[in-house]
Each structure stands twice: as structure tokens, then as C-alpha cells.
Amino acid sequence: MTRDLKALLASDQTALGTWTQMVAPELVDLIGLNGFRFTIIDCQHGPFGIETAENLARAADANDIAVALRVSRNDPVEIMKALDAGIRHVVVPNIETAEEAETAVAATRFGPHGLRGACPCCRSGGHFIRNWDSYVTAEEARTGAIALVETEEGRRNIEAICATSGLAALMIGPFDLSVSMGLNGDWRCDEVQRAVTEMARAGTSAGLPVIMPVFAPTPAECRDLVDHWRGEDVTTFVVGSDKILIAEAFASWAAKLS
Template sequence: MNPIRAKVDSGSPAVGAWVLSPSGLAAEVFGSTGFDFLILDAQHGGITWDNMLAVLQGLGASTSTPLVRVGWNDPTSIMRALDLGAAGVIVPMVSTAEEAARAAGATRYPLDGYRSFGPVRKPSSPAQANENVLCLPMIETAEGLANLEEIVATPGVDGIFVGPVDMALALGHTAIDYSAVHPAALEALDEVIRVCHAHGKLAGSVTLGATGVADLLGRGVDFLTVGSDNAYLRQGARRDLDTVAAWLASNDRSEG
């Protein structure tokens, strides 16, 4: 069973973060922090086909389950990410059941799908691979929300990942406070959680800072991200610089 699914089935949410940096070394360090899963972002981050393998290898010694957010609903990209060692894929901008079926089919070998056999790393039997993989389409459009029931019910879809900013934009809310999730997106998330749980599927989303964790968990999400490698790097540097600046402000070294 996929470790994320196992964690949720045990009664606890799975907590993860985004990997934006194309560094295997950074991924190795980040993977040692204890997140349940890490998402390599090949849509908006620095993850490309030139560096994805090295980043996945960097996570190889960690207990964090590696997922890849592919750039688009492209079967070739989905299959290749899995062949390189991803335990599942997050597929952006899925708006119809047909699009969901295209994504799900690429994650599983026949007869459950149409994935071509050619694992580069961590080979397993087709049956084991089909059982352990996660296909997580992103609902982030008004059309996707309207087709939610059909998307969730699509065979091979293991859960839904809500993109709150794109969802708010799609619903016409262009003035977004990026420090919080728009109420319209939260309302959509509540519906996603309801439908996913009715079908026995996972429901996940993104926090734009740790302050949103309690709210999302209270709403019933099964898995969520709480930050990114870049954000934590920036925050750590900023914290220490602020400490130095505070000391300098209270200790005038020009005297004496």
C-alpha cells in the first residue's frame, strides 16, 4: 500500500511539502526532516527532466514518499515520472471525467490502465505497481468543480488535490490575499472533501503558511502541504538576519 494511503487509513493526516529546488543534495537534506511526503514540482518549480532523477535519488534514503506534480495532463510525463521513482503523480487542471481517465490510465498497467512497462528504478510487478501508485488530479477550475462527482468516481483516481489559488481565480476572485485561502476556495474544498470521502477517496490541499493547518485539518483534509524548500530556506535566513539586525540596533558598536 502507498505510505500516504496507509498513514491516512491509520487515522492520521499525511503532511508534506513542495520541492522546488533542482538539487539532489538539497532534497536529501529536506527529506531527512520527517515529512510524510514531498512533491517535486515540475509545473511551477525548478524540477525538469534534466534533474528529476537526481532529486528523486536524493530522497531515496528518506522516509518521505516522493510525488511529482507533472507540468500538465500528459501521459508521457506521468509514465516517465513513475518510471524514475515517483510513488504517485499530481496532475494539474483536470476538469472532466475524460481528462481524469486519461491521467489515471497513464498511472496503471493493463488491464487497469495503459501505462507502458519500463521502470528505471525500484521495479515491481505490474500488479504491485497498480496497487501502490497514487493518481491525484487537481480540481482548480469552475468546470472541474461542476464535474466533481464524475471525476472522483473515475476508476484509477485515488483522490483529489485542490489548488486554492487557481480555484479562487477560476471563480472570478482576482484580488487574492496570498496569506490566506479565499472563502470561495474553502467552500469548494469542503465540497471536494465531502464527495471524496463519500467515494472512499483522499482529499488534499495546500496551506499558504502553517497558520492554515488547523483550519484545513478541521475541515477534514487527508493530506496537505505546509510549505516548500525555498520558503523554508528564505524563512531561516530571514530569521537569523533579523536576529543580527536586532542585536545591532540595541548595541551601538560605533561608540568606544
């Protein structure tokens, strides 16, 4: 199915992705055709569910880019549906404790070691699994839970979260973190940047890949942020979103032609 996100996370080469929040497989085509290496389908803030997400993932498959899905909450059923649909990594929002991270990891594993429901007829197994033992071994090696830490409580518990066995990666949410800190979305301020740096260093110190969102509205500022975080051993970046990048392109064209 999809390109292996684990390989991107393990590489020391810069990997750029974005958020897919619009119901348009053509946009996923364009993401893949224009140099991005992965996308995160957003079922938390995007206006769609798993039926749409599965088709967006098919577009990622067709363009040979990796894909993850952000579930709306840390719910084993939601995580199971994403994995059954062949989307091998889930971004689990609002992780605040090691126990919550453990629940997310367990939701990616079948019993008796995990919470994932078992079905032999799902897309992840070609819709009919003839050798269940082989499928389970392969599936648990290629799937993973990514902890999205985006609150002050999560920041306080960051070292314990990063120590969670089986976690695929740490993702940091600077915008939500700034709101949690009472700074009303000011993710650029020094206080938030210090907190994000502290969290990123906790991840890298634990040997955990770190995914950093880069929301600056211009390519120049994004380039500066990518360079900065590269200096902190972060190599995987979520640049803007489909909406942000399209809006920037429209604004640029309108300004040039006015």
C-alpha cells in the same frame, strides 16, 4: 524504492509534506531529516525535467520519505516517465472532468487496461525486470494518480471526478482556484474557502483521500489551517514549498539579528 504514499493517505494521522521546486537533493535531505513525511517534486512549475526529478527522488529514498511528482500536464508519456523513474505517484494538474481523471488513471496502468508504455529496463523494476507478470501486479498496486482540481470547471464537476475508479487521491489548489474565480490569488476570501470546503467534502464523501496545500507564510497560521482541515477529515497537508520555508527562515534570522 520510496516509502509508500498510499499508507500516508490512508492513515488518520496527520502527514506533513512540502513541494520540491529547487534543484537541490540536499534540500530533499533536509525535508526528510526534519520531520516531513513526503515531498512532491514539481515538474510543472519547477525549472527541471525528469532527469533531475529522478535524482531528487533518490534523495527522498535515502531519507525514507514518500514522494510524488507533479507532471506538467495530463500526458500519458509524462506520467509513464515518472513511474518508470520509480516515483510511484503522480499529481496531475488542472483536472476538470471525470474523463480527464480517467485518462490520468489509465496512464498509470499497463495495457490492455491502461495507457502506460511497457519497458523491462527501467528504475521502477530495478533496471531489468525478469518476471514481468509479477512486476505488473506489484507496480499497479503501488502506483497512483492524484487529481489536482484547481479551476471553476473542475469545481463544477467535482463529484464526478471524485467518483473516478482507481483515483488515488484528490488534491485541491486554492490559489489557482481563486484565480479561476476572478479573485486574483485571494485564496483566503470566504468565497474561495467555501468552494474549497465543498470540494474537500466531495472527496471525503466519496471515500477519497484529500490532500490540502497550506500556503500561509507563518507557522501559526499554518497550524490554524491544519487544525481547521483536520476538522473536515483531511489528514494530508502540503506545507508551503522549499522556497517558501527557506525564505521564511532567512527573513526570521535577518529580523532577529538586525
